[in-house]
Amino acid sequence: MILLESLTKLFPGQATPAVDRLSLEVPAGQTCVLIGPSGCGKTTTMKMINRLVEPTGGRIVLAGEDVTGMDPVALRRRMGYVIQQIGLFPHLTIGENIATVPRLLGWPAPRIGARVDELLTLVGMDPAIHRARYPRELSGGQRQRVGVARALAGDPPVMLMDEPFGAIDPITRLRLQNEFLRILRTIRKTVVFVTHDVDEAIKMGDRIAILRDGRLVQYGTPDDILAHPANGFVEEFVGADRALKRLDLVTVREVMQADSGAPTLPAGASIRHDATAKEALSAMLAMDQEGLRVVDANGRLVGLVSLSGIRRLIAGTTTLPA
Amino acid sequence: MQWALTHLDDIGWATWEHAVLVSVSVAVAFLISFAVAIWASRQPRVYPPIMGITALLYTIPSLALFALLIPLVGLGRVPAIIGLVAYSLLILIRNIATGLREVPADVVEAALGMGMGPWQLLLTIEMPLAMPVIIAGLRIATVTVIGIATIAAYINAGGLGTLIFTGIAQDFPAKIVVGAGLASGMAVGADAGLSRLERRLRARRAA
Amino acid sequence: MVEAAWAYLLSHPKLFRDALVTHLTLSGCALAIATILAAPLGIILSRSPRAALVAINAANVARTVPSLAVLAIMLPILGTGFAPSLVALTLLAIPPILINAYVGIRQVDPDAIESAVGMGMTRLQVMARIELPVALPVISAGVRTAAVQVVAGATLAAFIGGGGLGDFITSGIALMQLPLLLVGAVPIALLAVGTELLFHLLERTLTPRGMRPGSS
Numbered sequence: 001m002i003l004l005e006s007l008t009k010l011f012p013g014q015a016t017p018a019v020d021r022l023s024l025e026v027p028a029g030q031t032c033v034l035i036g037p038s039g040c041g042k043t044t045t046m047k048m049i050n051r052l053v054e055p056t057g058g059r060i061v062l063a064g065e066d067v068t069g070m071d072p073v074a075l076r077r078r079m080g081y082v083i084q085q086i087g088l089f090p091h092l093t094i095g096e097n098i099a100t101v102p103r104l105l106g107w108p109a110p111r112i113g114a115r116v117d118e119l120l121t122l123v124g125m126d127p128a129i130h131r132a133r134y135p136r137e138l139s140g141g142q143r144q145r146v147g148v149a150r151a152l153a154g155d156p157p158v159m160l161m162d163e164p165f166g167a168i169d170p171i172t173r174l175r176l177q178n179e180f181l182r183i184l185r186t187i188r189k190t191v192v193f194v195t196h197d198v199d200e201a202i203k204m205g206d207r208i209a210i211l212r213d214g215r216l217v218q219y220g221t222p223d224d225i226l227a228h229p230a231n232g233f234v235e236e237f238v239g240a241d242r243a244l245k246r247l248d249l250v251t252v253r254e255v256m257q258a259d260s261g262a263p264t265l266p267a268g269a270s271i272r273h274d275a276t277a278k279e280a281l282s283a284m285l286a287m288d289q290e291g292l293r294v295v296d297a298n299g300r301l302v303g304l305v306s307l308s309g310i311r312r313l314i315a316g317t318t319t320l321p322a
Numbered sequence: 323m324q325w326a327l328t329h330l331d332d333i334g335w336a337t338w339e340h341a342v343l344v345s346v347s348v349a350v351a352f353l354i355s356f357a358v359a360i361w362a363s364r365q366p367r368v369y370p371p372i373m374g375i376t377a378l379l380y381t382i383p384s385l386a387l388f389a390l391l392i393p394l395v396g397l398g399r400v401p402a403i404i405g406l407v408a409y410s411l412l413i414l415i416r417n418i419a420t421g422l423r424e425v426p427a428d429v430v431e432a433a434l435g436m437g438m439g440p441w442q443l444l445l446t447i448e449m450p451l452a453m454p455v456i457i458a459g460l461r462i463a464t465v466t467v468i469g470i471a472t473i474a475a476y477i478n479a480g481g482l483g484t485l486i487f488t489g490i491a492q493d494f495p496a497k498i499v500v501g502a503g504l505a506s507g508m509a510v511g512a513d514a515g516l517s518r519l520e521r522r523l524r525a526r527r528a529a
Numbered sequence: 530m531v532e533a534a535w536a537y538l539l540s541h542p543k544l545f546r547d548a549l550v551t552h553l554t555l556s557g558c559a560l561a562i563a564t565i566l567a568a569p570l571g572i573i574l575s576r577s578p579r580a581a582l583v584a585i586n587a588a589n590v591a592r593t594v595p596s597l598a599v600l601a602i603m604l605p606i607l608g609t610g611f612a613p614s615l616v617a618l619t620l621l622a623i624p625p626i627l628i629n630a631y632v633g634i635r636q637v638d639p640d641a642i643e644s645a646v647g648m649g650m651t652r653l654q655v656m657a658r659i660e661l662p663v664a665l666p667v668i669s670a671g672v673r674t675a676a677v678q679v680v681a682g683a684t685l686a687a688f689i690g691g692g693g694l695g696d697f698i699t700s701g702i703a704l705m706q707l708p709l710l711l712v713g714a715v716p717i718a719l720l721a722v723g724t725e726l727l728f729h730l731l732e733r734t735l736t737p738r739g740m741r742p743g744s745s
Contacts, residue, residue, distance in 0.1 A: 050647055052646060074649070075649070076647055079649075081644060085638075087641040089641050104648070134738065135739065151648075383717050385684045386721070389701065390710070390718075392710055469597070472598065473597050476688075487688070489601070490689065493604075501601070506594040510590055512593075513590070
């Protein structure tokens with residue numbers, strides 16, 4: 001869907017390129033997280049995709065079409081754009097903010113109105129209450145919801161998000177992350193997501209691209225990167241607890257075994273099938289048990305999860321020689 | 323410009339008169355406005371109307387104010403100084419009160435928490451913090467008064483305006499140019515000097 | 530004395546009306562010309578930081594030059610009458626409008642501009658839909674400052690034969706006729722205060738609802 005080929009940006013007056021021959025493919029409908037330490041070129045890479053930064057080399061291909069030389073204004077209307085500081089227009093109502101791109105695209109008024117209400121509902125805000133409000137009347141979390149709704153308004157196939165939840169308090173951030181994942185399940189978008197937070201990358205990304213000094217260090221699924229870091233830099237970047245982080249990516253249902261009638265477990269030693277393997281491990285350690293019963297939403301026994309099963313799951317995690 | 327060279331003493335005298343007129347007016351206004359501003363900044367109900375009224379009075383053109391003062395106090399330095407003090411007051415009260423009110427509430431609370439009395443608070447905390455805004459007020463007042471004082475010459479208050487008005491009356495360009503030039507120079511100079519002081523104070527506070 | 534002034538006004542209606550019309554024409558034209566010149570210039574300057582540094586500093590210096598100095602200096606250059614007064618008043622009105630137009634555009638939230646560009650607005654659309662509406666309150670505050678200054682400056686036009694209400698004051702002082710002073714001074718004061726209030730109202734009207742202080 002989005003194909004970057006040897007994408008390069010050399011800012012005038014700089015000796016080394018900010019982004020250096022970066023090649024990357026983001027399949028349609030997937031979320032690709034660009035991550036790395038500050039100055040690694042992740043934001044520059046994103047801004048080259050909507051050409052807020054003009055590449056000095058390489059190509060950008062969007063849905064099979066080379067857009068490297070395309071009129072940036074037309075290109076940007078096919079992409080939603082969300083930034084950390086949100087940048088809501090203070091003189092326009094929430095409804096008018098969301099209607100910006102549909103208006104630019106010349107939609108008829110009734111369609112725009114319907115779209116605004118649909119999007120406000122999608123991001124969990126009541127249109128009747130919020131449509132006519134102004135940005136400064138909203139909380140930070142609400143503003144970012146509006147920012148996401150505004151970017152989705154023209155129904156672009158691509159969303160570019162630059163640390164969209166970075167300036168929000170941890171509890172609201174968690175809620176917005178979950179909501180955005182829910183939204184992505186209902187509407188398929190190809191997302192490029194910039195963050196510096198490894199946990200956020202693991203949570204939001206189908207794929208993670210780790211950048212350093214403008215170069216792509218590793219590109220793979222979150223589990224792949226946690227299990228097999230390409231080098232010491234990645235290993236250190238994702239953190240010493242990466243084995244545990246892998247467990248966050250797996251649900252108990254995926255690691256449980258059929259119930260072989262283990263009679264030794266005490267009554268309280270059970271866990272829901274949709275909990276993560278990490279939660280199961282935590283419960284086993286806390287209860288000092290070798291295993292737990294797995295129950296479904298109705299409390300019916302569906303299997304067993306064991307300490308040894310979890311061990312096997314993360315046993316493949318590579319550790320590079322120091 | 324031959325005239326200027328042969329009349330240096332006249333020009334010097336006019337400049338001196340102008341400077342005295344300005345300094346006296348601004349100094350008097352500074353003392354009065356301090357008392358008023360300290361009081362106003364502590365009265366939440368007085369502060370907004372004072373801000374509104376001073377802003378409105380400030381728009382009254384100086385020539386009109388001088389004309390209104392003539393029936394009361396006649397011509398000369400007295401109505402001039404009354405008018406100049408009035409304009410300075412309007413500016414200084416606004417700035418001093420605003421400066422004092424802009425002192426962060428947490429700083430004031432911390433000072434009170436350490437057991438400072440109201441005067442200690444004012445002298446050691448509020449005044450130093452408000453100083454850049456106060457100096458900004460002093461700058462605007464001085465520049466404004468230098469300008470208005472030229473007009474005061476028309477009601478016989480002396481100063482550089484005298485050169486301008488005699489130049490106009492006698493159709494004598496050199497007098498106009500010298501008078502207008504020196505008044506402008508004085509205003510620009512005062513602005514630059516007090517701006518520097520203001521910037522220095524702000525920089526020190528930021529450090 | 531107030532009665533004498535009132536009587537003078539009633540017995541010289543045409544004289545007063547002409548002076549008022551001259552005063553308003555002079556102020557209005559100067560303000561209009563200055564706005565047409567300085568507001569676009571300030572907006573253009575916001576695009577070129579280097580030119581802006583020079584122009585805004587120059588405007589700040591020009592702003593401190595006394596009104597009387599600007600009017601008086603017209604005399605040796607352009608002579609007496611309406612035209613030199615108009616030029617002088619226009620010059621007086623330019624700095625505040627120029628500075629505020631520049632500042633108004635510059636203080637628009639860069640993140641709002643980045644999102645606007647990122648959403649696919651052209652430069653013109655960003656200017657027309659985001660920057661100008663957001664900057665409008667600051668720009669109109671500059672016009673208000675200029676308007677008040679021009680109305681006050683127009684009283685000084687009397688000194689260089691430009692006419693206006695200042696004429697009553699100059700002749701009142703020359704003839705030491707106190708009622709005449711009132712005929713000039715009171716309408717001038719009311720005009721100035723009225724201008725301030727009128728433009729204040731205009732500024733409020735031009736401020737988008739979402740940006741008005743204390744309306745949330």
